[in-house]
Amino acid sequence: MRNIIKVMSVIIVFIAWVFAISCVNNGSHSKDDVKWKETVSKNIDTTVKVYGHYAAVKLPIDSGVSLWNPTAVTLGPKGVMYAANYTGEIYSLHDTDGDGLEDYAKLFCNVKQDSLRYPTSIVFKGNQLYVGTTQEIRVYEDTNGDEVADKSYTFFKDFPHTLHYFDWTFGLTFGPDGDLFAILCTDALNDRPAPDPHGLRGSILKIAPDGKSYERFAAGLRFAYGMAFNKQGDLFFTDNRGNENKYEELNFAQKGHFYGNNPSKYPNEKKTTEPLLKLKYGFAPVGIRFNPSDNAFGKAQDLLISFFGPDGQWGDGSISRVQLTKDAKGGYQAQEFPVADKIAKLADLAIGKQGDLYVAQFGNDGPMHLPWKTPMGAIYRMIQADWVKPADPKKSTALVEGNIHNGQAIFSQRMCVTCHSIDGNGTLLGPDLAGIGKLLSKSALLESIKNPGKNIKTGFDQMVIELKNGTTVNGRMVTTNKDEISIISFGNKESTIKQKDIKSSKMITASLMPSGLLDGLTDGEVNDLLGYLESLEAAK
Template sequence: MSTTYKEANMVYLFSKISSFVFSIFLTVLIISCQNQEKSTLGQETIEKLREKDIDVFGSYAITKLPIEKGVKVRNPVKIILGPDSVLYVANNTGEIYSLHDSDGDGWEDEARLFCNVKDDGLRTPVGLLFKGNELYVGTAQEIRIYTDQDGDGKADISKTFFDRIPQSEHPYEFTSGLTFGPDGYLYVVLSTDSWNAGAAADPDGFRGAVLRISPDGKEAEKFVTGVRSVHSMVFNQYNDLLFIDNGGGGNPTEELNLAQQGKFYGHHPVKYNNPESKELPIHNFVSEVAPAGMVFNPLTNDFGGTAGDLFVSFFGPGERWERGAISRLEIERKEDGTYQIEEIPIAKRIPKISDLAFGSNGDLYITHVGKTDYWYQPIEQIEGAIYRMTYAPWIKPMPREMLAEEKTTPSSEDVLVAGKQLFAEKACSACHSVDGNSDLIGPDLMDIGKFYSKTELLEEINNPSLRLKPGMIATKITNVNGEVFLGRVVGTDQDYIKLMVIGNRVLDIPKAEVKSEESYEKSLMYNGLLNGMSEEETDALLSYIINLKEEND
């Protein structure tokens, strides 16, 4: 026997509420669901404004909010539903906005500045969480609480909640995934420092871990370790903590994990004394790369038959600005505590999205980051938007078969053999593993055909420096004696920088001997790899790479 989220919640309600109170609750629930089934926006208006370039695999319409009043919303990253049914949005540059429907027509059309963490000397507010009217904000340096006491829509007081965060000036140092547990403690993630040659001292091993912080912010402990780049965590009704993590650096897949206290999850093992075992994901995502946000659809919100499902957003790879996706997970928890999960695509070609939140109207709101520089910082022109997904039963869903722009089709045995030979001749295996486990100087190629087409792979090989995967950027280190090292940082500690160089050797470079270190924003893969190859040979090599899963199954 096993129970789904929906079944478990209904059993809980029946067991906890008397029949009389429950009958009243059920009436209110039905009315609520009926109201949420009816979009607050008219069909004609939705059809006029919906984004038709986005592939939607369900009866949903995606529109862009017409935010033309108030302050300009720039590169929105995080979104959350706050008090009084108001949505709040944050970006990497420090601004936190509230969204409003100024004319009552059902569309949020005005943005107001709630606060700017730069005023407190902070940056990168990518963790948002409300507790009453207090907004907990995770920044690179600390977790700070902002409060609007006088009700004018602007934070008028703030205070530090937790500041024991090892931080340098590296732009990928995130404090994210803020969520309160059933124990009243705050759970939060500090992103890894494994790619940062100049990482701050971290004697407690906090960076690269999920922390459990006491309600007063005075005590903290590592809950789990070995995480890489976690942007969202949620507790479910079983009081299980779920978190997403990005592939790379010891994580062979884009993954959903079940956090179990004291366990290690695979990333940066040296930092945590090389644990003998690591916890495996409960689900490997297949819709897209770089999972960025997730939110449970409330049980009171039908939203096309998805009540209780988990919605997940994907940022997509690097600087491929057209990539991004949304999927939903139907989750079943079995009696032994294990999970059975089905991933269902919702939208594709919804470019560079980061976070999700359900509004009080039952619609799903989505942050579209837009173009940024390599470090996710804004470029000169204003970019980004906020999308709104509305259940639209009149829309016929696109068939799921159209998900892939270019399907991975089985190639003949002769083609795969020829491709494997070329893979060896070009020494690809010197930098790329194909087993889904080894961490070499280049990205692992197992299952790459799930996420990249042949056309995209060809672009990556022909111009390897055009789009660099976060965490794969090289570092140039110069010692005091003039010796220069070029490679990828795979770890740091109090005394050494661990630099993986060509040949996959890891050098321990004493920090005391480092004169300078700088980012080397070029790929370590040389140009012209395919020079002299015929079209047939190139196709054979790409066919081998894109079918690596088939090759190894």
């Protein structure tokens, strides 16, 4: 009997030990669930709408490095989360008061000290942090374990770039064989692009582990921010709507494929690979990350996506997840589900050691996508919380109000149709309005019409070109290269201007859309016009 009791005691102790280890590994606070719940609840951002049992906690980071337009987050050594500011600082996050939530940002390095700009992507390989900036990919290393970089070197810089505000390096991720994959955003909106004989801008680069060689893996990308490998070793990336892209996209990245953006730069590409999934739970997809197979955030191995939201709409942003199923032909079937909404202007995301989802909130940016004039942004931690009641995504769709047919007539009478296509098939002076009612709320639509200069979609900025012969051309740039600029002027007149004939060119913040378009309309007529815009379907 004593032996049985001893065996049972050992088993009980073992079970308790396993449970304790499990709690630590999963970030559980079982020793004081009530206190943890109080701490989490106190820091929940109640303006965020969640579609699962998640607490949208805005981390109370009130000391150390100021958060200034956070662009990226990644899990580092020892399970510590790291983040990057658009302004150059990279820092680790720490809990100094023992309540379980990070409150201190410790400086790891500042890329400005190396005269580098815009760290928009970070990823660890061992103790080495790879940082994607405008000019190069640089490695920073902490050699003595104090979470401060004391060594750095250039890993790779053999790619075209300028200091134009649209030249970014995105999506750093390591492949199964140790190669580093990186995205160079398009130069189609750069009026003076760097020479690019190999068509590297707007492409995915595959860089050897030593940084001494590379290949162009895929091309035809716009502003593709996020990239990630799944457990099977397949690569995926997001891209956003604009120019030739008709949709907010999730793409299956395949070697040698062309994804459709800026085709004039790739005249030999005859076939465009269509998106794997047209995303519907957010706008301007940015960071992506696969949920680990042993983690219960949503469903194991789902792909999590953060969304920046429409340009200028500071209250918009969201998170969704995508279930991917590989078929017999090696392709994928995909289905998207909402995770959170009204969590404004997100950038990157990462899974923490506790299984929680960390999200970098970029916040407002300045004119021409410069950093905001003062520190702005936050780090959110989406914590699994059984006590949080999920919202119903089916109730988030508002009914369209107004006389749609009368609104369509007003749309034509006010000459809106002159500058805007409505079906995804036009290249006109203004943005295509297919699905605009899902992109912007009714109040945001009204604000955009009343004050068109406040929210200008990227790619529809007004360009002023002064020619050497003394004439001036105003319009929006369609595409550009080292030899010429293609521009659409008022009246939808598209022309090509030789770079050698240009005296100066600049983007200005004034909108190409005139003000006063609602003058003379009754409140009912305005409501009809907005109802028509809300009714427009997405591009087919």
